[in-house]
Amino acid sequence: MDRVPVLKLGDILIVSIQIDLQDQSVLALQEDLADKVVQTGARGVIIDITAVEIIDSFIGRMLSTIASITRLLDAETVVVGMRPAVAITLVELGLSLGGVRTALNLEKGVALLNHLDGARLAVAPR
Amino acid sequence: MTVPVDAGRRRIEELLEEHEEQILGRWFEIAGTMSGGHVDRGGAAVPFGEIYRALRRSLTGSEGGSDLRGLLAELSRSRARHGFTPSETASVVFGLKEAVYEIVEADGTPEALRGFIWFSRLVDEHGLFTFETYAAARERIIADQAEQLLELSTPVVKLWEGIVAVPLVGTLDSARTQVVMEKLLQTLVETGSEHAVIDITGVPAVDTQVAQHLLKTVMAARLMGAECVISGIRPQIAHTIVTLGIEFGDIVTKASLADALVHALRQSGVEFAEARSPRIAVRTEAG
Structure with a gap:
């Protein structure tokens, strides 16, 4: 079974999906990510799906689940690099990635996380 | 009195060969009056001679009439593009019947009359074929235009x-x-x-x-x-x-x-600054 690698960059975890996702590797990825977030105390997770050509309801739900898990661990999940064709298919299927933030590419995803972090610091009571 | 179909057909073929010049001339005239006197409009000239010869070749049966069909298809396509009506296009083909009938009438033999029925059925067939290709050509033009319109109308x-x-x-x-x-x-x-x-x-x-x-x-x-x-x-x-x-x-x-x-x-974080004083357009003459 292929394992999707989880990379750490500062306090952000980056997952780039480059393979055809099997159900097993998806479940493994969820566990790996939860472990890594706890282990590193990351404040953000970026899932890059630039190379993914097909997203079905299972993977769509997987993304939502990951977002929920990481939010519990106080880290925001951003899905970046979704292809136009994938977005159209998801909309046509009536699927929405509930609770998942999205950005056009990795760079904007990092910027979004930084922005969120800044906003959180600004409203935090001293 | 019955005349075998074959004999009638042979007689028509003979007549078509003998009176080629005459039939062609008459056909041209008839087609002209039928399509409102503008056979040559917009470069869509009808190659009467070529069609006629292809028709005779198809009668002798050496190449099954694909030559003739090609010519007719080309004719109806060019006419569709130049804005002729379908009836104008088909009447060009049907005009041949009238031209040949005049020859048959002059000939007057029972074989020729029997053969003419066969011949007219043949021309009808070709006329319908012209009609069909005309409609197909028109439909393709419409589809192309719809596609172009789609591309034109959606700029980002x-x-x-x-x-x-x-x-x-x-x-x-x-x-x-x-x-x-x-x-x-x-x-x-x-x-x-x-x-x-x-x-x-x-x-x-x-x-x-x-x-x-x-x-x-x-x-x-x-x-x-x-x-x-x-x-x-x-x-x-x-x-x-x-x-x-x-x-x-x-x-x-x-x-x-x-x-x-x-x-x-x-x-996206662009800040606007209020202008200090209202802008007044001042124009100074050069020099």
């Missing part, structure tokens, strides 16, 4: 760094929305724009279906990480939308493209 323009706009003009149907959606999303990726303005000033009516299409486009853009603003909602259209009970949810809508641009600029 860049308003600012990171802001693109889609001015929609005309009725939105499923096919067009699909094209617009694909083009918009593709442009978002290519330019890395995070804001899009969909301007519907030019859309004459918004019903539930159009609204559905717009919502889908906005949702798809959101999935990719871009925000859409819908602008150009005229008062009547706002009224219709509310009457129909369409919910735009949390999608930002603005009355004009200018308002939408200001909103998008604010969202």
Whole structure:
């Protein structure tokens, strides 16, 4: 079974999906990510799906689940690099990635996380 | 008295050979009067001689008439392009019947008369074939134009760094929305724009279906990480939308493209500075 690698960059975890996702590797990825977030105390997770050509309801739900898990661990999940064709298919299927933030590419995803972090610091009571 | 079909057919073939000049001349005249006296309009000249010879070749049966069909197809295609009516086109072929009948009448033999029935059936067949190719050519022209129109009518323009706009003009149907959606999303990726303005000033009516299409486009853009603003909602259209009970949810809508641009600029962090003093246009003459 292929394992999707989880990379750490500062306090952000980056997952780039480059393979055809099997159900097993998806479940493994969820566990790996939860472990890594706890282990590193990351404040953000970026899932890059630039190379993914097909997203079905299972993977769509997987993304939502990951977002929920990481939010519990106080880290925001951003899905970046979704292809136009994938977005159209998801909309046509009536699927929405509930609770998942999205950005056009990795760079904007990092910027979004930084922005969120800044906003959180600004409203935090001293 | 019965005449065998073969004998009639032979007689017609003989007549066609003997009176070639005469039939061609007469055919040309008849076709001219039938199609309103403009056989040669706009370069769509009819190659009577070629068609006639191809017809005779097809009668002798050496090559099965594919030559003739090719010529007829070419004729109806060029006529369809030059704006002839279908009856004008088909009457060119039917004119041959009249021309041949005059020869048959002069000949007067029972074989010729019997053969003419066979010949007229043959010409009818070719006439119908001309009609069919004419219709096919017309349909292709219409399909091509529809496609060109689709390409023409969906530009995606860049308003600012990171802001693109889609001015929609005309009725939105499923096919067009699909094209617009694909083009918009593709442009978002290519330019890395995070804001899009969909301007519907030019859309004459918004019903539930159009609204559905717009919502889908906005949702798809959101999935990719871009925000859409819908602008150009005229008062009547706002009224219709509310009457129909369409919910735009949390999608930002603005009355004009200018308002939408200001909103998008604010969202992307552009600061506006108030001008200190009202600007007055001062023109000084040079020299």
